[in-house]
Amino acid sequence: MAYLPSELLSHQQKVCRLYKRAARCIEDWIHKTPDRRYEAALLRERFDKNKDIKDFKYAKYLLEEGEKELFSKIHYQPISFPDSPTGVAYDRKSYVPDYVLDYWHPLEKAMYPKYFARREQMKDEYMKWYFETYPEEKKKIDDH
Known part of the structure; x- marks a missing residue:
């Protein structure tokens, strides 16, 4: 299938994205903060030097050359954020349904008496609301 x-x-968006990727590339290579900030300032100076170019062909040429330069300097093992798609913790958030708390041992529930008392009250209120809203469900349960 075609892309x-x-x-x-x-x-402008392409240039901004190139700048951000170049700044991230500097972060990948240089780990000392003062050195990284210095290189980032030099990078910003290079981008600012060419920001007022009116010739679109030349601006496009500079963008392509910037892409090539970034590709040649890209880090072999870039830093990634833990929750990003390339990160170590990507998609590790698990959903634990509420009914799991019903299977807690009574001694565990005794550590949080107010919470579980309120939870039972809320469950009763929900059951009452549910059977008032859907009386046919109550009939199904009573028939079994």
Whole structure:
């Protein structure tokens, strides 16, 4: 299947994304904060130097050259955030349903008496609301 772009990016957006990727590349290579900030300032100076170019062909050429330069300097093992798709904790959040608390041991429930008392009260209120809203469900249960 062919790749269809979901959005069209303006030249300005492409330049901004290139700048961000280049700044992240600096973070991948340089770990000392003062050195990293210095390199980031030099990078920003390079981008600011060419921000007022009116010739679109030349601006596009500079963007392509910037992409090539970034590709040549990209880190072999870039830093990734833990929850990002390449991170170590990606998609590790598990959903624990509420009914699991019903299987707690009574001694465990005794450690949180107010919580479990309120929880039982809320469960009763929900059951009352449910059977008032759907009386046919109550009949089904009573028939069995």
